[in-house]
Amino acid sequence: MSKTITIYGAISSPYVNRLVLGCKRKKINYELLMPEGGLKSKEFLKINPLGKIPTIKDGNKIIFESGVILEYLDNKYPKTRLIPKSINSATEVRLISAMWENYIVTMLIRLFVQAINPSSDRKKVISDTLDKLNGGLDAIEQYMTPQTFSVGKTFSLADCYAFSALTFLERVEQMLGLESLLGKRKKIKKLWKSIKKEKIVKEVLYDIKEFRKNQ
Amino acid sequence: MSKTITIYGAISSPYVNRLVLGCKRKKINYELLMPEGGLKSKEFLKINPLGKIPTIKDGNKIIFESGVILEYLDNKYPKTRLIPKSINSATEVRLISAMWENYIVTMLIRLFVQAINPSSDRKKVISDTLDKLNGGLDAIEQYMTPQTFSVGKTFSLADCYAFSALTFLERVEQMLGLESLLGKRKKIKKLWKSIKKEKIVKEVLYDIKEFRKNQ
Structure with missing residues (x-):
């Protein structure tokens, strides 16, 4: 079981909901929220210079692009795999x-x-x-x-x-x-x-x- | 050292030349050619229903989408890695x-x-x-x-x-x-x-x- 990761995003976005579904499958705890001040705020652009969702925070690590996040989570928390080993x-x-x-x-x-x-x-x-x-x-x-x-x-x-x-x-x-x-x-x-x-x-x-x- | 893989594609395409460069880096032998009869021929559409390049043949395996091919090759021939282990x-x-x-x-x-x-x-x-x-x-x-x-x-x-x-x-x-x-x-x-x-x-x-x- 992982600690809780933060997912910046809205569930209506296909890029976000595929990630949320992946987290549920992998039993990764997450909090889902939109960045305060919006996607193009100075604060959020420091986290993701593209100002896009999803962006995640896992401890100190910040990752964006849904496909990249999913590969990362699948490697870091490999118990239930989204990408098979073979x-x-x-x-x-x-x-x-x-x-x-x-x-x-x-x-x-x-x-x-x-x-x-x-x-x-x-x-x-x-x-x-x-x-x-x-x-x-x-x-x-x-x-x-x-x-x-x-x-x-x-x-x-x-x-x-x-x-x-x-x-x-x-x-x-x-x-x-x-x-x-x-x-x-x-x-x-x-x-x-x-x-x-x-x-x-x-x-x-x-x-x-x-x-x-x-x- | 791998046997020779076939890459369908033209070197001018960014999707193809990134793959060719990856093969060179990994010392994978390849032949690069355009499909006979073109991308939308019956024969090629049987191989890749999207009719897109690059498409590769590695023995019996057919794979397309450059990012997917590169992940595959990096796993199958891991000696020189394009994607680090960490x-x-x-x-x-x-x-x-x-x-x-x-x-x-x-x-x-x-x-x-x-x-x-x-x-x-x-x-x-x-x-x-x-x-x-x-x-x-x-x-x-x-x-x-x-x-x-x-x-x-x-x-x-x-x-x-x-x-x-x-x-x-x-x-x-x-x-x-x-x-x-x-x-x-x-x-x-x-x-x-x-x-x-x-x-x-x-x-x-x-x-x-x-x-x-x-x-």
Whole structure:
């Protein structure tokens, strides 16, 4: 059991909620809070010159970028691993995580921006981005061979990334009034069902819902 | 010494040349080639459903996403490490790598696109992107405490990422006719000088130059 780490961030952010889910899985105690004075305050920019969340404090150590934080925590508190020890499984876990991050979350951010701050060529941006998003979802559907979870029967980092991407995807669907973006992708849909059955996932989903209510 | 791995890709890509540099550092034998029939051919999409480079073949294993490949190679061939064994140094190396990737290369790609395929709001895109790029460079300059290399005196993954970003930055400067984007950032400039002194770096720079001549 670890001492308590501080996570600067808000649970609604996909970068933050994947980390919170990872901490829950690893039974790492955390406090989650937004930096006093905001992300661009002098104080916070001293901690993270990018002014981004999540940023963590573990004792004296300050770390940012969600992927880097998760690798760090998994090495420092290795009892329950998010990244398996076997090189091949670890590579599969990291690869699926990277696909969710680089081809799904990135595209969802663009759609999210169009929902809250539409540009003059909104229609074209949304249509181009949906094409890319669908390409990414197809690639994941083709690449993955999930059993209960993304890689085998054990919950891993790839499931934390899938969680953050799929939660965000449902949010963006709602905001833009889109039909089910997952379509007929059976493997992803089955995986999403399995992930949502986990107690720690239900807890994070509850926290996200409560956070949005108070927005 | 490893058997020869196949890297699908072109040396001019920052995602590819960081990997090639990592292989040289680790003395991993590689052959670098573009997939026959191109990135979106049926054959290549079976290997990588995203149709992206770099993609590697190491025996039967196929891996893509440069960061994932580099983690894999560093674990599989650990003799010369790109990511140090100590958790704290490894975290610093991964964090600086992530900053180059997420805040520099991403912005350079946007500028590169404006150079080869300008949009109607080109001026605004370039100016907004330069602001973000400068923010990223400032953050790296503030965060890093390089000695000879990005982290301490040993060449690491962070130097592979710095190399790919800074080579690309110089290319984009040329293409858009921009002044020195590094400005007065002393730490980055000194680091770039040290990196360029390495024999393996000179070799990759030579390969990039030859590749561009033949374009």
